Structures are given as C-alpha cells and as structure tokens.
Amino acid sequence: MKLNAKVPAGPLPQKWDQHKFDLKLVNPANKRKYEIIVVGTGLAGASAGASLAELGYNVKIFCIQDSPRRAHSIAAQGGINAAKNYPNDGDSVWRLFYDTVKGGDYRSREANVYRLAQVSANIIDQCVAQGVPFAREYGGLLDNRSFGGAQVSRTFYARGQTGQQLLLGAYSSLMRQAAIGKVKQFSRREMLELIVVDGQARGIVVRNLMTGELESHVGHAVVLATGGYGNVYYLSTNAKNSNATAAWRCHKKGAYFANPCFTQIHPTCIPVSGHYQSKLTLMSESLRNDGRVWVPKKKGDTRSPEHIPEDERDYYLERKYPSFGNLVPRDVASRNAKAVCDDGHGVGETRLAVYLDFADAIQRMGEHTIKEKYGNLFDMYERITDDNPYKVPMRIYPAVHYTMGGLWVDYNLMSTIPGLFVLGEANFSDHGANRLGASALMQGLADGYFVIPYTIGDYLAKSSFNGVDASHAEVKEAESQVEANTQKLLSINGKKTVTEFHRELGQIMWDYVGMSRDENGLQHALTEIPQLREEFWQNLLIPKDSKTLNKNLEFAGRVADFLELGELMARDALERKESCGGHFREEHQTPEGEAMRDDENFAFVSAWEYAGLNNAPNMHKESLTFENVKLTQRSYK
Amino acid sequence: MATKLSLNLQIWRQAGPDKPGKMVDYKLNDVSPDMSFLEMLDVLNDDLLQKGEEPVEFDNDCREGICGMCSLVINGVAHGPQKGTATCQLHMRKFKDGETVTIEPFRAKAFPVVKDLVVDRGAFDRIIAAGGYISINAGGAPDANAIPIPKEYADEAMDAAACIGCGACVAACPNASASLFVSAKISQLALLPQGQPERYRRATSMVAQMDAEGFGDCSNHAECEAVCPKEISIAHIARMKRDYLRSVFK
Structure with a gap:
C-alpha cells in the first residue's frame, strides 16, 4: 500500500482553511445517525468525545481508569503553548510552527505542524471559556512563561498543574454531554481488539476490568486516543496503567506504526532510588526557567553541594549553549546530563544525577516568589526524596517521558485502516524526532477540539456502511481472538511475575534503545527481546481467575504487547542510520557531539506494516518535503 | 542507607462487591524507608504471588499525587499520616520499625467496594x-483576554x-x-x-x-x-x- 498523507495543495498558511472548505459535511439531522467510538479520555480523547457529541454525533467513550478524569494527561505540569503573542515578544503562528519543526529536528510533517500552530490560539480561548483557571497577572490578563526550544514566552499555565486543569475542562464538557445522553461512558474497560468489517474500522472488543466479561461495541468510526508507549521501558514518567495495547492491536490489524524509535527522554526527573522503584516522577521543565543545571568540575567529587565553591562548578548547559542556556530542548539537555555523568561528574548516591539549583533565583526573587511559581513541585520533590530544594539543589536525571512515534496518520488523522482515527500522543504526526515542552497538551487538544470534528465528517459523508451488529462474523471472530489470548496467558504455569518480565524488558530497552544507541547494542536488543518474549510465554506466574478484577492479567496482556513493540523500536532505530532529535546514534554525531542528521537518505517517516509474529515487518516510507523551512543543523549555541 | 523496616500489615480483603470481607494479617520485612507506600504493597503482592496467594487489589495510576486514583484508609486516616499527601506520595520513612499498619478501602454507601481495597x-x-x-461548545469562545479576571x-x-x-x-x-x-x-x-x-x-x-x-x-x-x-x-x-x-x- 502506498502511503498517501493527503496534504492539501496550496501555500502553507492557506492549506487548512481551504481543506476545511473542501471537506464534505454531514448535515445536522444526519449526525445523530452515526455512532463514534472514542477510546481514551486524556486531552485528545476527552476533547474529541465532547466536541463530536456537541456536533450531534452519538459517542461511546472508553477508559481504563475508574473515571475519564484520571487519564495521564492530568499529570502534565508545566504548560501549553499557543501563538497568542500576548507578551508582545515577537511570537506568531509562523514562529511557533518554525520552532516546532526545528525542535523536532526536521522529521515532522510541515502541514500538520502549521495547522497545529494555527489552532493553538483557539485552544486557549476555548479553555478559558470552560473555566480553566490559568495563571494571571495583577491586571487580570493571562500570564506566560518560557519553555525549552523557544526564545519567546508563549506558554500558558495553571501553577504546576496545567494538564490537570485542561483535562478537567475537557472532562467537564464530556460530562455535560453524558448528562444529555450524547456521550455514553464506559469506565474500567480495556480495549483488546479492533473490529474491522469490509476494510473499515467498525468497533472494538473491550474487557470489563471489574467483571472480566468481554463486551463488543460497534459504530461507524473508531477514534483512538490511548496515549504513548513510554512504559515499554518499565521505568518512565507515565502512569502505571499507560500502555500500548490498543494501538498495538490496531497495528496488528493493519494500522502502520510510524517512527517507533522516536522516544523522548526528559532531562528533569527525580533519579531512581532503589530496585523496588515502580515509576519515575517528572520535575517540570518550567523549573529550567529559574533553576541552573550544574555538576562539580572535579570527577568523583563527593562533597555536599554547599561545600563546592562557585569556581569549582560546571554550569555545562550555560557554558556550551550560551544563547539558550538552561532552556535548550529536552533531547539536548538529557544527552548532556548523561554525558557528564558517564564522564564521572555525576552527583548523589548513585552518581547518576546532576544538580538543578535555585539558590540564585531565590536570592534574586525571594523564596516567596519561587514558592508561588513552583511550590507544588518543590513539595513533591521533598516528599519523594526527603530533601528540601529551597535549601539544597535538586538532584535530577533524565527519564523516559513521551513517545513521538505512534500510529501513522494522514493529514485527516486517519490511520491506514479506513475509519480508524488516531489522536494525541498515540499518533506520530506533529513532533518529529523530539517534542518541545508544553506542546503535547497543545497537540492533544488541537486534535480533539479543532481537527477531528472536521475530518471525521468528511470520512462519514464519503463512506457507505453495511449493517453490523454484535452477531456479525467479524465481531465474533475478534471476540474469540481475545478470549483465546486470555486463555493462553492463564494457561502458563511459570515462576516469574509480570513485573519481573517488564523490568527485564525495560532494562534491555534502556540500555540499548535508550538515550544513545549504536549498531551493536541494537543488534543485541534484537536477539534479547525475542528470547525474553519466548520465556514470558513459558514462565509467567499469574493469578488464574479471569472473571474478576485481576490486575496481573491486565498487565500481562500489556507486557506481552510491549515485548513485541520493543523489538520494532529496536529495528526502527537500527534502520535509521542517522541521529535526529531523541534518536541519537553513536555512529552519527558532529565533532562537538551533537546529533548529525542525514537529510539526503533519512528525511522520511518510517511506517511499519505488521507481517505476522515470525516475519520481519515491512517498512514503508513517507518522504518528508520541506517547502517552507530550510533544513539546517540545529544549533542552540 | 537508613535501616529497613519490618511491618505488621492488617489489610481488608473482600473477593467481590457482594462478598463478605475481613481484615487479614501479613508480615512484611526488609521495607526500605525510601519506598513509597504503594511500592511497599507491590512488594507484598509479589510475595503473595510467589506463595500462590491472591494479590491485594488496590487502585493507583499516576503515582504522582494528581490523578486521584489511589485511595486507602491507613491507620484510620484517609491517605495516611502525612498532611497534604495522597497515598501514592506517602513514603515508608513515615512509619516505624515493628509498627502495625491497618489498610482499608474508602468506605461510604455511595462508594461500594469492587474488590479488596478498590471502590467504585x-x-x-x-x-x-x-x-x-x-455550557460552551468548542469553537465559539471569545478571545481569552477579552475578560480580565x-x-x-x-x-x-x-x-x-x-x-x-x-x-x-x-x-x-x-x-x-x-x-x-x-x-x-x-x-x-x-x-x-x-x-x-x-x-x-x-x-x-x-x-x-x-x-x-x-x-x-x-x-x-x-x-x-x-x-x-x-x-x-x-x-x-x-x-x-x-x-x-x-x-x-x-
């Protein structure tokens, strides 16, 4: 199948407007005849569910938590970008577009990114109207702050809880539609299979996590907004329930998986403290507005930070990147932290940490101001580490945070399976090889509020649908596949828990498909992962009751999928013989150690087609053409 | 490295919504004070699994104190002893070696128990x-700075x-x-x-x-x-x- 991104013709700034006019409409009376299935209730899913219901479609919405409000978007801290230019500092749609394409190291699709920048301003309007309490100045107008990879202040925020407030806004709109019956809500359901009939995505099979019953739901289109796959690494900033199962099962049903090796390692997380560690906690990038990153100049310096005089400290980001300083993009900050630690300058008990120091900021602005800006983050840091960051510098280290790769979608956000739309982190479209801070919230809400409401109508209006109900052969087939998979898991009588397998996979991924990668390591991962997968299916220890709440069973299904996805990530990383953004191949770096792209051979999206478990997947290429920005070596110096 | 804790846990076990429940005693050794409370329960569950017993079900997700999924009444207090802290952010350094810790679900008529410590x-x-x-639909909002607050x-x-x-x-x-x-x-x-x-x-x-x-x-x-x-x-x-x-x- 030839990939067709369906990017509209015409000059970049007019593409979306023209496309909106060209899209076919469904008239208001007909919208209520359509049933849309939305999976996931984070920013993308909740905003899509609410907006589609507002238009008159019947929406069924599914989430794995006990309430849509708990999706992991809620944990986003720092903010949301928008090209409002309220601070009068030179921002524009074009600049946000440019920064995002550059930040993504020129591996995203121009037209999608431009549209994202265009609708960014509408998102802020929409959220304020919903009652989202963004931070304000004394004059009553909205406040902004800066984030990495930008030299303007375009980030809107609600203390350190921006994701929470935006999600609760979208959730409230969703609940408003639930109250009038346009949205039917299904919580504690996990999507385990996609139902495809006559080549169209027509429904899903879910497991009711409380009773273990399988339920099938059919409709006219499926919107997948199930987030990213960072938990393949076991330790990440993702929530414990975040997983790739829904996306992976769609992949196995024919949806191409794009750029799986593009993962983001966030530079400012609380370091690992012990083997029992179950997840990692992010300290918002916004802290780099005021915190200064440093390590001791002397290798293996074990003095406590207050005993290290100023001239014996290396503020390495400020030294190496004077114009962006501590606000370089995430991939650059992470790689540098790893480099100084690998070089023996790391701090703390494990030597795998650098300092993020607020002493100067506190002296300049006073503790009160710092508390007002970052109080909840400082409190969280103290609760976890037992250190007081007002007194001693934070210790931070990079951790897996976000996945830029995801299911391949065209300009309309439709996957290679007609009728399956993919939104938010679950798709691949906007962030290229590295996402800028405060852009995930922007993309999730852009997709849900302002893109899918237009593009789904076009699909529905142009398609014809055969009647499908619960007794349809494809529905029964999907159900029996899920049942067989569950029984297979339950029939293993092994000795190792699902957490042990997950940890082992995570370690392989972190060591060989992590912050930096090379051919040998990736080849090694490609031998180890299938071995671990084989052991998993022989030696899993699992509670046997499937007709009850059984979290080990849920996790076993997810880890089984991670064991396949991890292999695809390694394969993709091996094939991409260049460095770009978060994908750093040791063999391809500039003399200064920065990522070195190969635009001649690798300016494409790799979209993988599933070919069966024992066959190598097929790679399809969507070549990326840049008509509006000039490809340069990214420089933040 | 701080010393490890030994704990006597008393945990509410209930097989399902309409089943009877009871407190069950568990002994857990080698608890690191740097563990979070939920990581301590993870360790207990791994032990139970290895012994062929049913793990204790409890709700959790973000483990950063923001999603609201975790719950638990710990020693009679919702979210346990540390003020302004959700259970997932509570760390074992708040407990003493040899302490007895009771763990129960959030109880209320409007929050029926699903299983063990999980409620609806x-x-x-x-x-x-x-x-x-x-009540506002996507698309019709005025400029965000139109109304100063x-x-x-x-x-x-x-x-x-x-x-x-x-x-x-x-x-x-x-x-x-x-x-x-x-x-x-x-x-x-x-x-x-x-x-x-x-x-x-x-x-x-x-x-x-x-x-x-x-x-x-x-x-x-x-x-x-x-x-x-x-x-x-x-x-x-x-x-x-x-x-x-x-x-x-x-």
Missing part, C-alpha cells in the same frame, strides 16, 4: 455531569480547582458527605465570570445529585479538609451553601 467512585462523575461545567479570584478558583476527585473527603466525613468535592467545583466556577450564567442552577443540581447518590450532609466536622491531599479549604463549602440558599430563594 462513579458517583463523582454523575455529580459533575449534573452541572459541574460551563482579578488575580486573587483566579488564584482562589485555582485553589478549588486543584481537587483531584479522590474521595478522601467522603471517607473521612462521619456523614460520608461529598460536600468538599462538590463545593470545590461549585466554588471554582462561581469565582470566575464565565461561571456566572449557570451559577445558581449549578449549585442546585449538583447538590441534588450528591443527595441522590446517597452521600450525607455536611455538619461542619472539617475532617475532609484535614485529609484532603490538596488541602482544599472548607471555605468552599460555605460558598456552596450560600449559593445553594440563594438558588432556593431565587
């Missing part, structure tokens, strides 16, 4: 659906909006009232100009739904405020009551 908090969704929103109001709205919907307030209240949860939403929207058109209708319908779900009334014990992981003030309950009264006489 669907009532909160239905209360929000009853009016915890501003005094910083103090925006800040106080944010204080209320910080609610994570965990239900600790209900678990702590002798009446199992959801007043703190409901008032946080009512108050947030009442403080903002955008929330004014539906202000009184909202108060009536949300309070009515809270009653219909079987939550009790507020009689000013303030236990809710004491356990709230986001330290939301009962001043919001006062605002809710004023709005509710006004709505009755409108």
Whole structure:
C-alpha cells in the first residue's frame, strides 16, 4: 500500500482553511445517525468525545481508569503553548510552527505542524471559556512563561498543574454531554481488539476490568486516543496503567506504526532510588526557567553541594549553549546530563544525577516568589526524596517521558485502516524526532477540539456502511481472538511475575534503545527481546481467575504487547542510520557531539506494516518535503 | 542507607462487591524507608504471588499525587499520616520499625467496594455531569483576554480547582458527605465570570445529585479538609451553601 498523507495543495498558511472548505459535511439531522467510538479520555480523547457529541454525533467513550478524569494527561505540569503573542515578544503562528519543526529536528510533517500552530490560539480561548483557571497577572490578563526550544514566552499555565486543569475542562464538557445522553461512558474497560468489517474500522472488543466479561461495541468510526508507549521501558514518567495495547492491536490489524524509535527522554526527573522503584516522577521543565543545571568540575567529587565553591562548578548547559542556556530542548539537555555523568561528574548516591539549583533565583526573587511559581513541585520533590530544594539543589536525571512515534496518520488523522482515527500522543504526526515542552497538551487538544470534528465528517459523508451488529462474523471472530489470548496467558504455569518480565524488558530497552544507541547494542536488543518474549510465554506466574478484577492479567496482556513493540523500536532505530532529535546514534554525531542528521537518505517517516509474529515487518516510507523551512543543523549555541 | 523496616500489615480483603470481607494479617520485612507506600504493597503482592496467594487489589495510576486514583484508609486516616499527601506520595520513612499498619478501602454507601481495597467512585462523575461545567461548545469562545479576571479570584478558583476527585473527603466525613468535592467545583466556577450564567442552577443540581447518590450532609466536622491531599479549604463549602440558599430563594 502506498502511503498517501493527503496534504492539501496550496501555500502553507492557506492549506487548512481551504481543506476545511473542501471537506464534505454531514448535515445536522444526519449526525445523530452515526455512532463514534472514542477510546481514551486524556486531552485528545476527552476533547474529541465532547466536541463530536456537541456536533450531534452519538459517542461511546472508553477508559481504563475508574473515571475519564484520571487519564495521564492530568499529570502534565508545566504548560501549553499557543501563538497568542500576548507578551508582545515577537511570537506568531509562523514562529511557533518554525520552532516546532526545528525542535523536532526536521522529521515532522510541515502541514500538520502549521495547522497545529494555527489552532493553538483557539485552544486557549476555548479553555478559558470552560473555566480553566490559568495563571494571571495583577491586571487580570493571562500570564506566560518560557519553555525549552523557544526564545519567546508563549506558554500558558495553571501553577504546576496545567494538564490537570485542561483535562478537567475537557472532562467537564464530556460530562455535560453524558448528562444529555450524547456521550455514553464506559469506565474500567480495556480495549483488546479492533473490529474491522469490509476494510473499515467498525468497533472494538473491550474487557470489563471489574467483571472480566468481554463486551463488543460497534459504530461507524473508531477514534483512538490511548496515549504513548513510554512504559515499554518499565521505568518512565507515565502512569502505571499507560500502555500500548490498543494501538498495538490496531497495528496488528493493519494500522502502520510510524517512527517507533522516536522516544523522548526528559532531562528533569527525580533519579531512581532503589530496585523496588515502580515509576519515575517528572520535575517540570518550567523549573529550567529559574533553576541552573550544574555538576562539580572535579570527577568523583563527593562533597555536599554547599561545600563546592562557585569556581569549582560546571554550569555545562550555560557554558556550551550560551544563547539558550538552561532552556535548550529536552533531547539536548538529557544527552548532556548523561554525558557528564558517564564522564564521572555525576552527583548523589548513585552518581547518576546532576544538580538543578535555585539558590540564585531565590536570592534574586525571594523564596516567596519561587514558592508561588513552583511550590507544588518543590513539595513533591521533598516528599519523594526527603530533601528540601529551597535549601539544597535538586538532584535530577533524565527519564523516559513521551513517545513521538505512534500510529501513522494522514493529514485527516486517519490511520491506514479506513475509519480508524488516531489522536494525541498515540499518533506520530506533529513532533518529529523530539517534542518541545508544553506542546503535547497543545497537540492533544488541537486534535480533539479543532481537527477531528472536521475530518471525521468528511470520512462519514464519503463512506457507505453495511449493517453490523454484535452477531456479525467479524465481531465474533475478534471476540474469540481475545478470549483465546486470555486463555493462553492463564494457561502458563511459570515462576516469574509480570513485573519481573517488564523490568527485564525495560532494562534491555534502556540500555540499548535508550538515550544513545549504536549498531551493536541494537543488534543485541534484537536477539534479547525475542528470547525474553519466548520465556514470558513459558514462565509467567499469574493469578488464574479471569472473571474478576485481576490486575496481573491486565498487565500481562500489556507486557506481552510491549515485548513485541520493543523489538520494532529496536529495528526502527537500527534502520535509521542517522541521529535526529531523541534518536541519537553513536555512529552519527558532529565533532562537538551533537546529533548529525542525514537529510539526503533519512528525511522520511518510517511506517511499519505488521507481517505476522515470525516475519520481519515491512517498512514503508513517507518522504518528508520541506517547502517552507530550510533544513539546517540545529544549533542552540 | 537508613535501616529497613519490618511491618505488621492488617489489610481488608473482600473477593467481590457482594462478598463478605475481613481484615487479614501479613508480615512484611526488609521495607526500605525510601519506598513509597504503594511500592511497599507491590512488594507484598509479589510475595503473595510467589506463595500462590491472591494479590491485594488496590487502585493507583499516576503515582504522582494528581490523578486521584489511589485511595486507602491507613491507620484510620484517609491517605495516611502525612498532611497534604495522597497515598501514592506517602513514603515508608513515615512509619516505624515493628509498627502495625491497618489498610482499608474508602468506605461510604455511595462508594461500594469492587474488590479488596478498590471502590467504585462513579458517583463523582454523575455529580459533575449534573452541572459541574460551563455550557460552551468548542469553537465559539471569545478571545481569552477579552475578560480580565482579578488575580486573587483566579488564584482562589485555582485553589478549588486543584481537587483531584479522590474521595478522601467522603471517607473521612462521619456523614460520608461529598460536600468538599462538590463545593470545590461549585466554588471554582462561581469565582470566575464565565461561571456566572449557570451559577445558581449549578449549585442546585449538583447538590441534588450528591443527595441522590446517597452521600450525607455536611455538619461542619472539617475532617475532609484535614485529609484532603490538596488541602482544599472548607471555605468552599460555605460558598456552596450560600449559593445553594440563594438558588432556593431565587
């Protein structure tokens, strides 16, 4: 199948407007005849569910938590970008577009990114109207702050809880539609299979996590907004329930998986403290507005930070990147932290940490101001580490945070399976090889509020649908596949828990498909992962009751999928013989150690087609053409 | 490295919604003080699995104190001993070697037990659906800076909006009232100009739904405020009551 991104013709700034006019409409009376299935209730899913219901479609919405409000978007801290230019500092749609394409190291699709920048301003309007309490100045107008990879202040925020407030806004709109019956809500359901009939995505099979019953739901289109796959690494900033199962099962049903090796390692997380560690906690990038990153100049310096005089400290980001300083993009900050630690300058008990120091900021602005800006983050840091960051510098280290790769979608956000739309982190479209801070919230809400409401109508209006109900052969087939998979898991009588397998996979991924990668390591991962997968299916220890709440069973299904996805990530990383953004191949770096792209051979999206478990997947290429920005070596110096 | 703890755990076990439940004793050694409370339960569950016993089911997700999924009444206190802290952010350094720790679900008529420590908090969704929103469709919003909002109001709205919907307030209240949860939403929207058109209708319908779900009334014990992981003030309950009264006489 030839990939067709369906990017509209015409000059970049007019593409979306023209496309909106060209899209076919469904008239208001007909919208209520359509049933849309939305999976996931984070920013993308909740905003899509609410907006589609507002238009008159019947929406069924599914989430794995006990309430849509708990999706992991809620944990986003720092903010949301928008090209409002309220601070009068030179921002524009074009600049946000440019920064995002550059930040993504020129591996995203121009037209999608431009549209994202265009609708960014509408998102802020929409959220304020919903009652989202963004931070304000004394004059009553909205406040902004800066984030990495930008030299303007375009980030809107609600203390350190921006994701929470935006999600609760979208959730409230969703609940408003639930109250009038346009949205039917299904919580504690996990999507385990996609139902495809006559080549169209027509429904899903879910497991009711409380009773273990399988339920099938059919409709006219499926919107997948199930987030990213960072938990393949076991330790990440993702929530414990975040997983790739829904996306992976769609992949196995024919949806191409794009750029799986593009993962983001966030530079400012609380370091690992012990083997029992179950997840990692992010300290918002916004802290780099005021915190200064440093390590001791002397290798293996074990003095406590207050005993290290100023001239014996290396503020390495400020030294190496004077114009962006501590606000370089995430991939650059992470790689540098790893480099100084690998070089023996790391701090703390494990030597795998650098300092993020607020002493100067506190002296300049006073503790009160710092508390007002970052109080909840400082409190969280103290609760976890037992250190007081007002007194001693934070210790931070990079951790897996976000996945830029995801299911391949065209300009309309439709996957290679007609009728399956993919939104938010679950798709691949906007962030290229590295996402800028405060852009995930922007993309999730852009997709849900302002893109899918237009593009789904076009699909529905142009398609014809055969009647499908619960007794349809494809529905029964999907159900029996899920049942067989569950029984297979339950029939293993092994000795190792699902957490042990997950940890082992995570370690392989972190060591060989992590912050930096090379051919040998990736080849090694490609031998180890299938071995671990084989052991998993022989030696899993699992509670046997499937007709009850059984979290080990849920996790076993997810880890089984991670064991396949991890292999695809390694394969993709091996094939991409260049460095770009978060994908750093040791063999391809500039003399200064920065990522070195190969635009001649690798300016494409790799979209993988599933070919069966024992066959190598097929790679399809969507070549990326840049008509509006000039490809340069990214420089933040 | 701080010394490891040995704990006597007493945990509520209940096989399903209509099954009887009971407290069961477990002994857990080698607990690192740097573990989170939920990581301690992870370790217990691994032990139980290896021994062929059923692991203890408990809700959790973000483990960063923001999603509101975790719960637990620890030693009689919702979210345990540390003030302003959800269970997932509580660390074992708050416990002593040899201590007996009781762990129970959030109990309330409106929060039926699903299994072990997991309860159904669907009532909160239905209360929000009853009016915890501003009626605006995507697409029609005016410019975000069209209406200035005094910083103090925006800040106080944010204080209320910080609610994570965990239900600790209900678990702590002798009446199992959801007043703190409901008032946080009512108050947030009442403080903002955008929330004014539906202000009184909202108060009536949300309070009515809270009653219909079987939550009790507020009689000013303030236990809710004491356990709230986001330290939301009962001043919001006062605002809710004023709005509710006004709505009755409108």
